Amino acid sequence: MNVIQAVKMYITKMTEESGPGMKVILMDKETTSIISMVYSQSEILQKEVYLFERIDNQSKWDNLKHMKCIVFLRPTSENIALLSRELRHPKYGVYFIYFSNVISKSDVKTLAECDEQEAVREVQEVFADYLAVDRHLFSFNITGCLHGRMWSQQHLQRCSQGLLALLLSLKRRAVVRYEAASEPCARLAERVRDLLRREAVLIDNNIPFNGDMPMPQLLIIDRRDDPVTPLLNQWTYQAMVHELLGISNNRVSLAHLPDVHKDFREVVLSSDQDEFYAKNLYSNFGEIGQTMKSLMEEFQRKAKSHQKVESIADMKNFVETYPLFKKMSGTVTKHVTVVGELSAAVARRSLLDVSELEQELACHADHARHLQRLKGLLSNESVSDHDAAKLVALYALRYEKHASNALTSLMDALKGRNCPEHLMKAVVNVLEYGGAHARQSDLFGLQDAAKITKRLFKGLNGVENIYTQHTPLLKDTLEDLIKGKLRENLYPTLGGDDGYGRRPQNIIVFIVGGATYEEAYCVHQINQAYPGVNVVLGGTTIHNSTSFLDEVKSAMQGVHRTHTRHIKNV
Structure with missing residues (x-):
C-alpha cells in the first residue's frame, strides 16, 4: 500500500495513453497539487508534456490544434461547466479526459452533447483523488473541516469521496470502523459505507476478492481524542x-x-x-x-x-x-x-527549554514542578508568544481536573507579557475542543491500569532522549487493532462485527481534524516493527501547531462555551 506509487501509476497511464506528440495538461487547483506531489516538472516534460494549464485560468493562446490535451479534473459541478465550455470551442486538437473520481452518467451525457466537433477521444475515471504526501501518508488539504461537532457538507463529501478513491487506487476492499464517541467520525463512516454500497459493481470490477485474508480495515478517528500531539515541538x-x-x-x-x-x-x-x-x-x-x-x-x-x-x-x-x-x-x-x-x-526561541517542558507536561504528572518551570519560561523574553500559549494549553489539558489548577494565574501571566488576544483565546479553545469531556480515550493514562503500568516501566527504564519521550495516542490504538484488541464498543464496525477479533494486515487510519508528521513517523515505526502489517495514515490535513490552532479556532467559532466558562480574562 504505497499511495505515491498508486497516484504515479495513474498519471503515467494518462500521459502514455494519449500516444506520442506534444501534450498539454489541463487541471483544476486540486489536481494541480495532486500531480505536483508525485511528479517534478522535469519528469513530466520527459513525457512530452510541454504546457500546464488551469481550467479556471487559461492562457489566451488560440491556435494550439497541434497539441493533445490531457484533462485531469475532480468531477465537480464547476469543473463540468468549465469543461463543457471548453469542448464547445475546443482550443486543442484532441482531448483525453480523466476524472479523479466517480463521475455521474448525466455529467458524461452533458459533456458528450457539448463535444459537437468530436474532439474527445477518451473519458475515464482514475482514482487519484488525494494528495500523496509520503508512501504511507495522504491528505485532503482541508483545514477547518468542522463547526463544533458538525461537518461542513462540502468537506464531508470531499473526504468520503477521497476515501473511496483511496480504496480503489490501493485495490483494497475494507471494513469501516470508527470512534464511537465522535459524531463526525460516525457521519463520515456512514457516508463511506453508503458510497461503497453504491459503487459495489465498480469495486467488484476493480478489486479482486480475497476471502482467505482478513479484510483491510479503514479506521476513522477524531483529532479531539489527542489534542496534545499537534501542540508539541518536533525534533525529527x-x-x-x-x-x-x-x-x-x-x-x-x-x-x-x-x-x-x-x-x-x-x-x-x-x-x-x-x-x-x-x-x-x-x-x-x-x-x-x-x-x-x-x-x-x-x-x-x-x-x-x-x-x-x-x-x-x-x-x-x-x-x-x-x-x-x-x-x-x-x-x-x-x-x-x-x-x-x-x-x-x-x-x-529557546526551543530546547520549551520542548523539554512540553515533553514533561505530555508524559508525566508533577504539578508543583511543572507550574514553577512554566512560570519561569513565561517570564523569559526569548520564548515566543506562540510557544508560551502552547505551554499553557498543554498545562490546561494535563491539569484540567487538578485540585491546585493555576490556569487563571497563567492566563494573567500571558496577559502580563502582552500575549496577543487570539493566542489567549486559543488556550481556552483547545480546552473546550479537546478537554476531558471531548475525549473518548484516557489520553494521560490516569484511569487505565495497564497504561499506568506501561508508563511506570517506561519511566524506570529511562528515556534515551528527553525531547522524544512522547508517543502519540495513535500508537496504542494501532497496536490494539493489530493485536485484535481494539474494543468493538469503542470502535464499532459498520454493518456488523466481521472485522472484530481478526488481526488485519492492511490498515488505513483517517484522522478527522488532521494528522501530524509525528504520527506519520509512528506509522513508519509500526510498519517496521510488525512484518506483514501495512498501515497508511491520512488526515483532513497535515498539521503543525499553527494550523492546528487554526483548526481549533474554526471548530469553536460561535460555539457556546460549556466547559471553560470559569476561565475569565478571555
Whole structure:
C-alpha cells in the first residue's frame, strides 16, 4: 500500500495513453497539487508534456490544434461547466479526459452533447483523488473541516469521496470502523459505507476478492481524542521543518530569509525526488547535523577531484558527471539552508527549554514542578508568544481536573507579557475542543491500569532522549487493532462485527481534524516493527501547531462555551 506509487501509476497511464506528440495538461487547483506531489516538472516534460494549464485560468493562446490535451479534473459541478465550455470551442486538437473520481452518467451525457466537433477521444475515471504526501501518508488539504461537532457538507463529501478513491487506487476492499464517541467520525463512516454500497459493481470490477485474508480495515478517528500531539515541538527533520518553516504540498518557503539565493526562495522537499531527504526524514536534529557534515565533505571531495580538467578525457569525464555534480550541489545548498534556519530558530526561541517542558507536561504528572518551570519560561523574553500559549494549553489539558489548577494565574501571566488576544483565546479553545469531556480515550493514562503500568516501566527504564519521550495516542490504538484488541464498543464496525477479533494486515487510519508528521513517523515505526502489517495514515490535513490552532479556532467559532466558562480574562 504505497499511495505515491498508486497516484504515479495513474498519471503515467494518462500521459502514455494519449500516444506520442506534444501534450498539454489541463487541471483544476486540486489536481494541480495532486500531480505536483508525485511528479517534478522535469519528469513530466520527459513525457512530452510541454504546457500546464488551469481550467479556471487559461492562457489566451488560440491556435494550439497541434497539441493533445490531457484533462485531469475532480468531477465537480464547476469543473463540468468549465469543461463543457471548453469542448464547445475546443482550443486543442484532441482531448483525453480523466476524472479523479466517480463521475455521474448525466455529467458524461452533458459533456458528450457539448463535444459537437468530436474532439474527445477518451473519458475515464482514475482514482487519484488525494494528495500523496509520503508512501504511507495522504491528505485532503482541508483545514477547518468542522463547526463544533458538525461537518461542513462540502468537506464531508470531499473526504468520503477521497476515501473511496483511496480504496480503489490501493485495490483494497475494507471494513469501516470508527470512534464511537465522535459524531463526525460516525457521519463520515456512514457516508463511506453508503458510497461503497453504491459503487459495489465498480469495486467488484476493480478489486479482486480475497476471502482467505482478513479484510483491510479503514479506521476513522477524531483529532479531539489527542489534542496534545499537534501542540508539541518536533525534533525529527520532516516534522521539525513543518513546525518551524511550514511545508505546503512538499514546498517550503524561505523567501523571508535575508540573503537567501533566488534559487532557494522556495525549495521542494519530496521523499520521492530527493534521496537525502528520503534517508533523513525521521533522523533527529542531532543526527541531521552529522549527516550534513558528511554530505558537505563528500561534495568538497568531489569538487576538488573536478578541478583538474586538462585533457579531452578529463573534459568528457566532467561533462558526464556534471548533471550529478550539479544535482548534488543543489541538494547540499538546499539542505544546508534549511538546517541552518532550523538551528537559528531553535536558538532564537529557546526551543530546547520549551520542548523539554512540553515533553514533561505530555508524559508525566508533577504539578508543583511543572507550574514553577512554566512560570519561569513565561517570564523569559526569548520564548515566543506562540510557544508560551502552547505551554499553557498543554498545562490546561494535563491539569484540567487538578485540585491546585493555576490556569487563571497563567492566563494573567500571558496577559502580563502582552500575549496577543487570539493566542489567549486559543488556550481556552483547545480546552473546550479537546478537554476531558471531548475525549473518548484516557489520553494521560490516569484511569487505565495497564497504561499506568506501561508508563511506570517506561519511566524506570529511562528515556534515551528527553525531547522524544512522547508517543502519540495513535500508537496504542494501532497496536490494539493489530493485536485484535481494539474494543468493538469503542470502535464499532459498520454493518456488523466481521472485522472484530481478526488481526488485519492492511490498515488505513483517517484522522478527522488532521494528522501530524509525528504520527506519520509512528506509522513508519509500526510498519517496521510488525512484518506483514501495512498501515497508511491520512488526515483532513497535515498539521503543525499553527494550523492546528487554526483548526481549533474554526471548530469553536460561535460555539457556546460549556466547559471553560470559569476561565475569565478571555
